[in-house]
Amino acid sequence: LFLPGFQVAPETKAIMKWLRSIPFVLSASLHGGELVVTYPYDYSRHPMEEKMFSPTPDEKMFKMLAKAYADAHPVISDRSELRCGGNFVNRGGIINGAEWYSFTGGMADFNYLHTNCFEVTVEVGCEKFPLEEELFTIWHENRDALLNYMEMVHRGIKGIVSDKFGNPIKNARISVRGIQHDVTTGN
Secondary structure: OOOOOOOOOOOHHHHHHHHHHOOOOOOEEHHHHHHHHOOOOOOOOOOOOOOOOOOOOOOOHHHHHHHHHHOOOOOOOOOOOOOOOHHHHHHHOOHHHHHHOOOOHHHHHHHHOOOOEEEEEEEEEEEOOOOHHHHHHHHHHHHHHHHHHHHHOOOOOOOOOOOOOOEEOOOOOEEOOOOOEEEOOOO
């Protein structure tokens, strides 16, 4: 995920350690500069390709998660191509990260490859650095979408993996037929 010689900042190392220590299953990274929801992979399968669709084995799940956010956002779900983020209207307000633009070292890719956490990146508005007076509007545009996204944590299979005595098994590998991406149980 990180290129040789690439220095990882101390705060990034701390987040990576934290993510490995707690069994998170869902997260979102909030950015500014566009109005779209992206999902892994953010790094192209072919590093020389700048804009190449690079799906994970969990493509269907990631699309569902991204759509849950986009469909609940009043502007992203607006079908006008003339608005901020309008160039993603025909895609439903979502896109595979590497298909938009490829970059290495993203948290969504790290989470998918090294933890049980599925993360999308939400570009919350077309202003990269919004003014303070714009933050209230941005919050209200994203509040219900964030709540809808958070509710997605209840989708999928849940349970406890235990031994014959009913004791939970830590780090048990769970496989789903047809998806080549295992997850492990937490503590």
